[in-house]
Ligand SMILES: O=C(O)CCC(=O)C(=O)O
């Protein structure tokens with residue numbers, strides 16, 4: 001559906017402002033814009049990105065998403081991500097918990113691995129529905145290529161700002177190494193209008209507590225998000241109520257994920273966010289969103305890079321003992337947890353099929369600064 005036919009984000013709903021960063025200025029090395037990006041990435045962990053040049057590719061990805069979600073459920077389920085911690089593939093609505101009580105999510109999505117797009121027609125991880133495969137070259141690859149360019153540029157800025165040696169981040173995100181990097185197209189169903197002329201959705205008591213996509217920090221390094229309708233909310237530092245982020249036409253929303261928080265010793269902030277029913281009349285429309293997630297290569301161990309940056313040494317020196325434990329996650333063999341393990345654990349433990357009780361959801365958590373927020 002063209003963006004122009006959607007109702008606007010309502011003016012009477014409180015929103016949280018994000019800094020608007022101009023990608024063209026970042027590419028040119030503009031010192032002032034880099035300082036603003038750094039402020040956004042270290043204080044809130046979220047910002048708008050304009051002039052990113054990924055417009056047509058986004059529209060075509062939404063077409064791919066619409067064609068995929070229109071397939072019969074039985075067909076989509078042939079490509080389900082499964083319960084073992086694999087993200088690539090289809091995720092049905094209701095497959096994930098949104099909180100420790102086990103309330104189900106309402107979003108369905110299709111995740112396509114960066115590695116499968118780049119190796120196509122050879123299969124690296126898995127196959128996808130026909131609606132994806134026919135568009136691998138024409139739609140997935142151009143979107144992925146541009147998204148990699150944008151997110152890797154931002155990564156390069158972060159590397160420099162942290163005083164890391166050249167390549168410290170880039171070498172951990174090599175394009176041709178296997179990683180959890182993926183594109184995701186998400187659909188959340190529309191609410192039914194209670195009457196033909198109803199212009200605003202009145203949330204029920206149950207809605208107030210229910211997220212379409214539960215509160216989380218992103219698993220990887222940088223997320224590059226495109227959406228049309230409201231519904232995304234952030235819990236900014238110092239707030240105890242969720243705040244909407246207003247979608248702005250042509251502006252992507254970017255955010256920092258856990259793996260950069262871990263590698264930077266918390267200097268880069270992966271902030272909690274969630275998706276709820278869009279406000280006002282927007283609730284009566286299907287909500288579509290599209291993300292590219294840049295994630296480290298699967299073997300990258302996750303701990304603060306103190307051997308490579310004085311700023312990170314300083315950050316770790318100022319951590320509480322509890323924080324120090326959080327920033328050095330270990331796997332079952334006692335070794336530093338890798339990006340691949342981090343990713344698989346978080347995905348696996350939020351699947352409702354793997355739920356044994358509230359402890360399952362807690363085991364899916366990441367670097368949340370407020371683990372109780374839902
Ligand atoms: O749909 C959105 O606006 C956000 C999606 C999101 O946070 C995610 O998929 O990790």
Ligand SMILES: [Fe+2]
Nearest residue numbers: 216217218273
């Ligand atoms: Fe997210």
